[in-house]
Amino acid sequence: MENNFAKHTHHHNGKVAYLESAARRAEFSPAQLLDQMLLQKTDKVLDFGAGTGYFTLPLAKKVEGTVYALDIDGAMLEMIRTKAEEQQIPNIQLIQGESNRIPLPNASIDHIVASLVLHEIHPLEETLQQFRNVLKIGGSLVCLELEPKRAPNEKAPRITYAELERKLEGSGMRIIKKQFLTDDLYLMIAENQ
Secondary structure (H helix, E strand, O other): OHHHHHHOOHHHOOHHHHHOOHHHHHHOOHHHHHHHOOOOOOOOEEEEOOOOOOOHHHHHHHOOOOEEEEEOOHHHHHHHHHHHHHOOOOOEEEEEOEOOEOOOOOOOEEEEEEEOOHHHOOOHHHHHHHHHHHEEEEEEEEEEEEOOOOOOOOOOOOOOHHHHHHHHHHOOOEEEEEEEOOOOEEEEEEEOO
16 A cells, blocks of 8 residues: 555655655654653644654554644645544544644644754744744654755755754753764754743
8 A cells, every 4th residue: 555655646756755665764763753752641742744644643543632733735634634544543633734823722732743844944933933832831842854964965955953953942942852863863852941
């Protein structure tokens, strides 16, 4: 099913193929991310830039609270809907939305996961403020990003470890964990205070 699915999505510039790839799972699996998060059964989680549901579905299996999958791309959200129905996961709510206005009540979310998406957002400060609004005090923002390579022909926009750290602290959040998971993939977790 999954391979067939990847073939249909080449119009997404191979993005879906990568998002679903075995190489990505080997590099950093959803289980490894969940191990980094202090999840309670009742937690509500926002998967920001949810894509194909790589983290959304495992998160929704782990908690009984709602997992909100927010993405700008309705086609991605439809993929999540299909998978959630196939796997009979009832606690996912899909939100087609923009990064500068998250349509959730203030202080309603325990954790936000933002995987490989923050580097695409300019200005990032507005979105971080949105995160702070919807997060409960003590709630966490879990970021995964890729450190830019030094190659001059690097086309993909990236955000450096140092820059993300500066922006998170500048937004008023407190960084509680930061580490490189591979040579270029890093994790940063910030707490809303």
